[in-house]
Amino acid sequence: MKASVIVFPGSNCDRDVAVSLEAAMGKKPAMVWHGEADVPASDLIVLPGGFSYGDYLRSGAMAAHSPIMRDVVAKARKGTPVLGICNGFHLLTETGLLPGVLMRNASLKFICKDVWLKVVRNDTDFARGYAPGEVIRIPIAHHDGNYFADEDTLDRLEGENRVAFRYCDASGALNGDINPNGSQRNIAGLYNETGTVLGLMPHPERLADPALGGTDGRPMFDSLVRALH
Amino acid sequence: MKARIKITLKNGVLDPQGKAIANALGALGFDGVGDVRQGKYIEVELHDTDRASAEQKLERMCEQLLANTVIENYSYELEGI
Amino acid sequence: MKARIKITLKNGVLDPQGKAIANALGALGFDGVGDVRQGKYIEVELHDTDRASAEQKLERMCEQLLANTVIENYSYELEGI
Amino acid sequence: MTPELVSEHGLSAEEYEQVLSILGREPSITELGIFSVMWSEHCSYKSSKVWLKTLPTTGPQVICGPGENAGIVDIGDGQCAIFKMESHNHPSFIEPYQGAATGVGGIMRDVFTMGARPVANLNALRFGAPDHPKTRHLVSGVVAGIGGYGNCVGVPTVGGEVNFDPGYNGNILVNAMCVGLADTDRIFYSAARGVGLPVVYVGSKTGRDGIHGATMASAEFDDDSDEKRPTVQVGDPFTEKLLIEACLELMARDIIIAIQDMGAAGLTSSSVEMADKGGVGFDLDLNKVPCREEGMSAYEMMLSESQERMLIVLKPGSEDKARAIFQKWELDFAVVGVTTDTGRLIVTHNGHIEADMPVKALADSAPEYKRPWTLPEPPAVILPRDVAAPDSLTGTLETLMGSPHLCSRRWVWEQYDHMVMGDTLRRPGGDAAVVRVHGTTKGLAATCDVTPRYCAADPVEGGRQAVAEAWRNLTATGADPLAITDCMNFGNPERPEIMGQFVGCIEGMREAAEALQFPVVSGNVSLYNETKGAAIPPTPAIGGVGLIPDIAHMADISLKIEGETLLLLGAERGHLGQSLYMDVILEKREGAPPPVDLAAERKTGDLVRELIRDGSVSAVHDVSDGGLLVAVSEMALAGGVGAAMGEYDGPQPVHAMAFGEDQGRYIVASSRSGEIIARAKASGIPVRIIGETGGDTISVPGEEPVPLEKLRSLHEGWLPHYMTSR
Numbered sequence A: 001m002k003a004s005v006i007v008f009p010g011s012n013c014d015r016d017v018a019v020s021l022e023a024a025m026g027k028k029p030a031m032v033w034h035g036e037a038d039v040p041a042s043d044l045i046v047l048p049g050g051f052s053y054g055d056y057l058r059s060g061a062m063a064a065h066s067p068i069m070r071d072v073v074a075k076a077r078k079g080t081p082v083l084g085i086c087n088g089f090h091l092l093t094e095t096g097l098l099p100g101v102l103m104r105n106a107s108l109k110f111i112c113k114d115v116w117l118k119v120v121r122n123d124t125d126f127a128r129g130y131a132p133g134e135v136i137r138i139p140i141a142h143h144d145g146n147y148f149a150d151e152d153t154l155d156r157l158e159g160e161n162r163v164a165f166r167y168c169d170a171s172g173a174l175n176g177d178i179n180p181n182g183s184q185r186n187i188a189g190l191y192n193e194t195g196t197v198l199g200l201m202p203h204p205e206r207l208a209d210p211a212l213g214g215t216d217g218r219p220m221f222d223s224l225v226r227a228l229h
Numbered sequence B, C: 001m002k003a004r005i006k007i008t009l010k011n012g013v014l015d016p017q018g019k020a021i022a023n024a025l026g027a028l029g030f031d032g033v034g035d036v037r038q039g040k041y042i043e044v045e046l047h048d049t050d051r052a053s054a055e056q057k058l059e060r061m062c063e064q065l066l067a068n069t070v071i072e073n074y075s076y077e078l079e080g081i
Numbered sequence D: 001m002t003p004e005l006v007s008e009h010g011l012s013a014e015e016y017e018q019v020l021s022i023l024g025r026e027p028s029i030t031e032l033g034i035f036s037v038m039w040s041e042h043c044s045y046k047s048s049k050v051w052l053k054t055l056p057t058t059g060p061q062v063i064c065g066p067g068e069n070a071g072i073v074d075i076g077d078g079q080c081a082i083f084k085m086e087s088h089n090h091p092s093f094i095e096p097y098q099g100a101a102t103g104v105g106g107i108m109r110d111v112f113t114m115g116a117r118p119v120a121n122l123n124a125l126r127f128g129a130p131d132h133p134k135t136r137h138l139v140s141g142v143v144a145g146i147g148g149y150g151n152c153v154g155v156p157t158v159g160g161e162v163n164f165d166p167g168y169n170g171n172i173l174v175n176a177m178c179v180g181l182a183d184t185d186r187i188f189y190s191a192a193r194g195v196g197l198p199v200v201y202v203g204s205k206t207g208r209d210g211i212h213g214a215t216m217a218s219a220e221f222d223d224d225s226d227e228k229r230p231t232v233q234v235g236d237p238f239t240e241k242l243l244i245e246a247c248l249e250l251m252a253r254d255i256i257i258a259i260q261d262m263g264a265a266g267l268t269s270s271s272v273e274m275a276d277k278g279g280v281g282f283d284l285d286l287n288k289v290p291c292r293e294e295g296m297s298a299y300e301m302m303l304s305e306s307q308e309r310m311l312i313v314l315k316p317g318s319e320d321k322a323r324a325i326f327q328k329w330e331l332d333f334a335v336v337g338v339t340t341d342t343g344r345l346i347v348t349h350n351g352h353i354e355a356d357m358p359v360k361a362l363a364d365s366a367p368e369y370k371r372p373w374t375l376p377e378p379p380a381v382i383l384p385r386d387v388a389a390p391d392s393l394t395g396t397l398e399t400l401m402g403s404p405h406l407c408s409r410r411w412v413w414e415q416y417d418h419m420v421m422g423d424t425l426r427r428p429g430g431d432a433a434v435v436r437v438h439g440t441t442k443g444l445a446a447t448c449d450v451t452p453r454y455c456a457a458d459p460v461e462g463g464r465q466a467v468a469e470a471w472r473n474l475t476a477t478g479a480d481p482l483a484i485t486d487c488m489n490f491g492n493p494e495r496p497e498i499m500g501q502f503v504g505c506i507e508g509m510r511e512a513a514e515a516l517q518f519p520v521v522s523g524n525v526s527l528y529n530e531t532k533g534a535a536i537p538p539t540p541a542i543g544g545v546g547l548i549p550d551i552a553h554m555a556d557i558s559l560k561i562e563g564e565t566l567l568l569l570g571a572e573r574g575h576l577g578q579s580l581y582m583d584v585i586l587e588k589r590e591g592a593p594p595p596v597d598l599a600a601e602r603k604t605g606d607l608v609r610e611l612i613r614d615g616s617v618s619a620v621h622d623v624s625d626g627g628l629l630v631a632v633s634e635m636a637l638a639g640g641v642g643a644a645m646g647e648y649d650g651p652q653p654v655h656a657m658a659f660g661e662d663q664g665r666y667i668v669a670s671s672r673s674g675e676i677i678a679r680a681k682a683s684g685i686p687v688r689i690i691g692e693t694g695g696d697t698i699s700v701p702g703e704e705p706v707p708l709e710k711l712r713s714l715h716e717g718w719l720p721h722y723m724t725s726r
C-alpha cells in the first residue's frame, strides 16, 4: 500500500500520522508538500492535523486553496480514499468534499483530552477493524471542532448513514454533557457519499502506540492497510 | 482605495462566540441585551483605480476566500476614488 | 435597537491574520492588494429605548469586554429609534 | 543630551559618564538607546551577575552551561537536550494573552536557535489572590495565550505550576520553559567568527513593537502619540512554526557560522552579542531591514522587539542557498550587514552613520553591582505539638484538596495540546512530565518547581528546597536528573532586603545543586517585580530535566493495583511550619520552612530510582505541598484505586504526620514491601508502611472513609468553578 501525507505550512501532526501509518504499513508514507501540483499515485491520501496557515481567517480556509488540493479533490472524487484528521477535516469541509462546517468549540476554549467515540458503522475501509457500536477512546485537540450543518443536511446525512463516529460516554451513551465541543448530534466524524472520504476531529494517531497509553486508534490504520494493500 | 468588508453568519447558523458574549455581558450586569452575533471585519487596501473592477475583484475575494458562503454572508464598502 | 460594533487593531500592532490573508490573496492571483487588517464585527440587539443611555452602555461593553483596549480600537453605530 | 533624556533611558549619572568615556563624545540618540538596552538589568544582569557566578554549572553531562541562548546536556547516542526558562511577567500583566504567547515564542527561539527541535514546553504561573478583581481575567488570558501559541506551533505543553497568592496581586509571574532535542554534532552558537561574512536577517518584518516607553521624549517621535507605538507585542505562532522549520532546514546544510534569535532589545542585543563573542565588528545597513511600517527611524529599528526574527551569519557565498530555504517557507530574508575587523558596531541609515560604537566595551563594560543585601532573621522552628490539631483529618483533607493551592490544574492543561508530536509518555497531572526521545526507547523528564512561601520565610532553605523538589519530581518518574534552568523572579534589588532574598535563594540553590550534582545550565533573572513598594514573594523557579534511559522502566503516580502496600521512604518529623495546613486551615504563615537534608535527599532518591528500574514498585509520588494524606489522595485519584491508611503510633501528633511537609519523602506502592524495607534499612533510609491500596475511598483510622468520587469532585471542581463564576 502507498500512502501520501500532505504537508501544509503549519501542519503539525504530519509526522505523528506518518509514524502511525508506518507502524501499520511497514513502510514510510510519502510526505507531499502543498505546493506540488499532483499527489503521487497513492492508495490513501491523508490530510493531517495542525494549524495550516495558523488557522488564521478560518481553520483550513487558506490551505484549501493550495495547489495540491485541486488534485486531492479530483482524486477523492474518483474514489481514492482520503482521511482528514482535525485540521484535515476542516480542509475537507472547506473544499466541499464533506458538508457542513466546524465552528469554534461551544466552550470557546481549545480542548485537549481523551474522549469516547461510538463507532457508528464499520463497513468502510477505515473502520472494519472496529465492531459496530464499539466504544473507543481517542484524543481530541482542537479549538474549532463544533460540527454544524442545517437540520435538513443533518437529516440527510443520517439518512445516508454517513456519520462515522459520535462523541459518547464510556458506556456509549450519547446524552448528558459528554459532548466536548457542541457538535450537532454529537458528530465527531463523517463520511462522503461513497464512504471513501473520512473527516474526523479526534486523532487516532495519538493513541495507536501502547507507550502513549492506549491503542484504540490503531485498528483504523490496520483496517486501511488490510483494505488497500 | 480601501475596502471594508463585513462577514456575518447567516441566519440560523449557530454562533458560539456570539452566544458566549451575550452570556458574558449578562454576567457583567448589562441588562436588556438580546441576540449577539459575531462576525469578521476585514480592511483591504487595493491599488486599483477603477471602482467597477475593484468591486468585481472584491466579490471574487469574498466568494473564494474571505467568506465561507455555506454559512456566511458578506458585504463591503469601497472608499477612495 | 441594534448596535453594530467594529473592533480593529490599533495602528502599528502586528496583525498576523491580516498578513496571512494578504499572502493568500496574492497566491490566489489577486494582484494590487496592499495591507490587509482583520478585525471583529459584532452585532448586539439592545432592548433599550433611549439612545443616549444605549450609547453609554455600549461604550462600557466595549471597554469592559468586547474590545481589548490595550491593542484594539472600537467604534459603533446604533440603529433603530 | 539632556539629563532627563539620559535618566528616561534608565542610565544613572555614573553610567552616562561611562558612555561618554567609551565614545569620547556625546552619544547620538540611537547610541543612547543602544547603551540603555544593553545596560538594562534585563540584558546586562548587572545586579545578579556576581551571584549567578557562584552556581555550579559543570558536570560530565554538561555540553554548554550558562552564557549561550540555552543550556545543553548530553543524553547519549550523539544527542543532547537543550533547554531554558524565561520570564514574561510584565507584558503578561499588561496584556495577558499576548504577553504569555510571546513569552512562549521567545523561549522556543532560544532553544531552536541552537539547533534543537523544541519537544516540550512547560510554564510556571503565579497569580494574585483568587478574590483579587484582576486574577480571573489574567488566568484566563495567560492560559489561552500559552495554549494559543504552543498549540499552533505544534510543541506539546506538558507541565508547569500554578500558584495563587496575594503577593502577586500587582505582579503576576509567567515563566515559560522549553526543552529541545538536537544532534550533538549539530549545535549552533552565536559567535560570529570571521571577517567579511554576510549578516542575514530572517523571519518577520520589524515594526514599532515593544520600544520602551521611556524613549518617547525625543523630537522625532512627536507625531501622533501612543497609537503608533504600542508597547505590546503580538505573537505570530504560524510564523514561528515556519521559522523553526526553515532554520532547522538551513542548519542541516553546513552554511551557518553563527545564529541568534532577536529577543529583548532585538537587533541591538543580537548583533552586539554575536559580534562580541566572535571578536569582530558589524556594519549594519538599516535600509535593508524588512520593515512593517513606514518611516521607522534607526533608533526604532535597533530597539524594536518585534517577534519571530533571527539574525544569522553565513559562510560567504551561501546567501542564495539560504534565501531559497526562507523563500520556500515564505519568510523574509535580507542581507543586512557584514562582519568587519574594526571591532565596532556601525549602523547606517539613509546614508548617515547613526551609531558607531566599540562592541567589546558595549558588551563587557556593562556595569556590575554588588548591591547591599541583608538576610532576614531565620524564623524559629515551630514544633508539631504547638500547631493546633483539626477536628477531623479527612475533613481537612477535603478542604485542602479542594483549595486553590492543591486543586487539579486540569482546567489549565486541557487547554494545552500536550500530546502533539506523538511522544508524550507522561501527561500533565503527575510528577514530572515525560516525552520520548523520538524514535528511541529513551525519555526526557521535565518539571518546574519552587515554593515561594518557603523562600519568603527563609530564602536559603527555600532555594535549597526548590532545587531538591525538582530533583525529586524527576526521580519519581525514574529519571536521572541531569541539570536545571532557573528563572529568578524578585522585587527591586536596590532594596537590601530584596537583594538579600536573591542572595539567599542563590546560596540555597548552589548548595542543593552541588550536593545533588544537578548543575545550572541556563536561566533568566527578572527583577523589579513590585508595585507601589510591594514586592512579590521571592520566586526562584527551577526547571529540571532528566533522562530515562529505558522507558520500559519508569513510574507514574497512579495507584493501579488493589491490595498493595503503601510505603513512605524518607524521614518524618511532622514539620508544619509554613505548611499549607497552616496557611489554608489555620490561615497563618509562621515559622521556619521544612529543612532539606541534602545527603538524605540524595540517598532516598537514588533508592527510589533503583526500585523503579528493577520493577519493585507500581506507583511513586513524592510528598510535597499538603503532605502525606494529600499525596496519597493524588495517587488514588490518578489511578482510581483507593487507599486505607494504617494506624500511626509514633511520637508525633497525628495531624502533623498527615499534613507535615517534611522534605525528601516518597510514597511507593508495592507488593514487595519486605524487600523494600530491607533495602531501605540497609541504606539507612527511614521507611514505614503507611497503608494499603484498594477500594474506592480514602480512609484513616477512626474516621468515616471519604469516597474518591467526593474527593475528585472537590479536587477537579475548584478551578473550573472559579473560572466560570463571577
Ligand SMILES: Nc1ncnc2c1ncn2[C@@H]1O[C@H](COP(=O)(O)OP(=O)(O)O)[C@@H](O)[C@H]1O
Pocket: D122, D123, D124, D125, D157, D158, D159, D160, D161, D162, D409, D412, D413, D427, D428, D429, D430, D431, D432, D433, D448, D449, D473, D624, D625
Ligand atoms: N501551568 C501548567 N501547565 C501544565 N501543567 C501544569 C501546570 N500547572 C500544573 N501542571 C501540572 O499539574 C501537576 C501538579 O502540579 P504540582 O502540584 O505543581 O506538582 P508537584 O507538586 O509534583 O510539583 C503536574 O503534573 C504539573 O505539571
Ligand SMILES: [Mg+2]
Pocket: D430, D431, D432, D473, D621, D622, D624
Ligand atoms: Mg511532585
